[in-house]
Amino acid sequence: MNTKPTEAVIDCRNLWKIFGKRADEAMKAVKEQGLGKIEVRDQFDCVVGVQDASFTVARGEIFCIMGLSGSGKSTLIRHVNRLIEPTSGQLFIEDEDVNTLSAKALRQVRAEKIGMVFQNMALMPHKTVLENVSFSQEVRGHSLQSRRENALRAIDAVDLNGWDQKYPDELSGGMQQRVGLARAIAADPSILLMDEPFSALDPLIRRQLQDKFMSLSAEMKKTTLFITHDLDEAIRIGDRIAIMKDGALVQVGTPEDIVTNPVDDYVADFVAGISKLDLISAGKIMEPLAKFESREGPLNGAAWPEAHPDQSLDDLVNLSVTTQHPVVVKIDGSPVGVVTKNALLRGIQGDFDATAAVTH
Amino acid sequence: MADKDFSILDPFSSVDLGVADSADGVKQWAIANRDIIQPVKRFFNEMIVGIDNALNAVPPLIMLLLMVLIAWQAAGRRVAILVGLAMTVLGFLAPNAWALAMTTLAIVVSAVILCFLIGLPLGILAGKNDRFESIIRPVLDTMQTIPAFVYLVPVVMLIGIGNVSGVLVTIIFALPPLVRLTSLGIRGVNASVVEAARAFGASPSQILFKVELPLATPTILAGVNQTIMLSLSMVVIASMISVKGLGNEVLRAMGRLDAGKALVGGLGIVILAIVLDRVTQGMGRSGRDRGHRHWWQGGPVGVVLRLTGKA
Incomplete structure (x- = not known):
């Protein structure tokens, strides 16, 4: 029974809760025939509260x-x-x-x-x-x-x-x-x-x-x-x-x-609708250095502001407003990528897949 | 038995199932089994007579003072003044009015104590268990609506005339509201508070005593209040089976067409009812209404504590 890693304090495994008088029948039918929420409601007059929840904390x-x-x-x-007692499944605490x-x-x-x-x-x-x-x-x-x-x-x-x-x-x-x-x-x-x-x-x-x-x-x-x-x-x-x-x-x-x-x-x-400013890091939206150089030629970023890949978009905005240059992203002093103003704006919108393809 | 020919349009008058006769059998059984009940009767009679003697042994003026203090403690200064005035009026109604009122009070107190001991557990059970509630509800309906004269005779046959029978018929009539309101109070406790108590590891009995009963207390006390009122309304009927007190005055006055004497007894009952009602209603106020003070922080006890510097 105890095969899970020990650091999980709460370990919830395949937990089901079906409310209603015929919950057990409904549970059986769900397991054998794979009924959905609507079918359970119509056939057994039961409500599915939790379906097959598994997670660890x-x-x-x-x-x-x-x-x-x-x-x-x-x-x-x-x-x-x-x-509440589960209809099926297990829940471990420590x-x-x-x-x-x-x-x-x-x-x-x-x-x-x-x-x-x-x-x-x-x-x-x-x-x-x-x-x-x-x-x-x-x-x-x-x-x-x-x-x-x-x-x-x-x-x-x-x-x-x-x-x-x-x-x-x-x-x-x-x-x-x-x-x-x-x-x-x-x-x-x-x-x-x-x-x-x-x-x-x-x-x-x-x-x-x-x-x-x-x-x-x-x-x-x-x-x-x-x-x-x-x-x-x-x-x-x-x-x-x-x-x-x-x-x-x-x-x-x-x-x-x-x-x-x-x-x-x-x-x-x-x-x-979520603000991406604090959530997304520079590393997510930067254009890799090689790609940037193949398009724009060798990096000449001496005057450009510098950032670390873990810094948030919010930080990048602060860096960017003081200059016209793009931001260069560096790890331990060596450049790994570039965030242009356009890429930054798209990133704030949440559009980061497109950033690599941004053209000027 | 059926002395009429059976008619489909009037099936009732031609069939006699003998319900009344078999009920009479219960009476016969009661008479035959009187001896079993006598020790129990003696115990309760001594309890009632004891309370009666105790209430009457206290000099009226001291009793009046005690009642005012109790009213002040339980329900505040206003009610205390009302109780003082009302009881003084009662005392001056007739020379023997005070003694009669104390006797009636003893009967009512005995009946209410017994109602509480029986009704509270029944009410809790009914509040927790839907099936029990549905069983007991028609029983309570019967107890409240069946005319007292119906059970007066069997009770007298079984127990004999006197205080114990009087208290028993009073309990039959006065118990239902306590059971109903206790059940209502338990059911009315906020479910999320009970859930929180469960979530913090309270056992069912801890939930009952630490959460449900305290929160249901105002409703339960409303039930006690109703029980007291109904007990008082039974004193005249109880006096038919030789229970002394104000009720007996009314009964005797009726027999002699003595309107003056009836008025004395009747007014006495009304005053007693008002006094008991106000005091028990005062006890039923919720914590918020009392400004979240503990009971010992107000009233005469509060005054004494403040004067002696303990609070």
Whole structure:
């Protein structure tokens, strides 16, 4: 059973979730006859929530699952702490199959290994901020003293000092979600599950909380599964992104991968509106030196600005505005390629395949 | 049995299934089995008489003061003033009105305590389990709508006249709203909060006691309030099976066509109802309405704590 590499903290294998009274029959039919979502709905009156999802999240990685409402991302994340039982497939947390755990062991994993943040906060209105944050330790029966210490540390981490005796309805939405975040990290779990945590907040507060989360996660290095319907957010936060559609993972990759090589029209549509400035590097859009020289003659770039292949388009723009020359891309002082103004402009538009063929 | 010829257009009058006779059998069984029930009856009778004696042993003025303090603690200063005035009026209605009211209060308190002990678990079960809810709902409907006179006789046959029977018929009538509202309260708890509790490792019993019951408390207390009101409305009927108190005054006055005496008893019941209603409603306010203060931070206890410098 245990054949996977050990660095995967969350390992999801061929996970299916079908909702409905005849889910098991439907599952069997899907496996034997390869029925699709529509057929399952018509023949079995069941809804496919997650189809055949497989992914791994490495230790310390932030893995974003991006999809529109109803794409099954919230259903998928609830399989990690088994709030929802899968119809078929396995899910391992640190080499343990969560679906074989006893009820007691599962509660321990939920309280000690996993912290979860919800879109609608889901704070307990009858408990103070401090009591909310220390809830997972309360149910484990930790002493009041250690509970309080851990909770206050978490409250401090989300900058809510002095609010610990208030009740959730005395706080603004953004502060409430910070309490949610503090509750998730209070027991120092190794895994964070974030279910659209910032979706219900206004853009400014969302941005602040994203920054807060990113600085916290850089510090804490927690393995994070982050659900969002906002591709900008996924790109900003995620080390890797999975695009989900109709319950299936359509594409998994780094933000740059997804933006530069969308696997199908659906993903391409999504990434069309994304700013490429920070995502695409000089190396992606440069014209290789040999090709440039065969067209324009030997490189005479003494006065040209210089860049490294890893620098973003944003940096190239800054370099370019001061001069009329193209930018020369160098590795360890030796030129490897050239980015002309035209190639840069096309790159900003997201049109990088064509850059090699740019003519003057 | 069927003394009429069978007619297809009127099938009912020609068929007698003997329901009434077999129900009478229950009464016979009750009479035959009275001895089993006597020790249980004695226990509950002593509980009721004990509460009655305790309430009547306290001098009325001190009792009045206690009630005002309790009302202040539970529902605030306004209600405390109302309770003080109302109970004073009750005391001046007639020389024996206060003692009668305490006896009635003892019956109501006993009935409500028992209703709570029976109704809360049933309500929780009904709130968690759809099947149980669908089974218990017609039972509750029956308990609320069947005329009290129907079960008055079998209860007396089984238990005999007196306080215990009075409390039992009161429970039959007053229990349903508590069960219904407890179920409603449990069902009304925000599902996402329960999910969050699960996600952080709470067990089912922890979810019940730390999340569901606290959040359902205002609704459950509304149920307790209704139970108290219905208990009070039963005191006149209960007095028919020799339960003392204000209800008995009304019953006796009716027998003698003594409108004045009936008014005294009736007003006494109304005042008691108002007092109990306001106090229990005050207890049912949510945390936000109370400005998120703990109960010991307000009322007389809060004053004492502040004066002694402990808060």
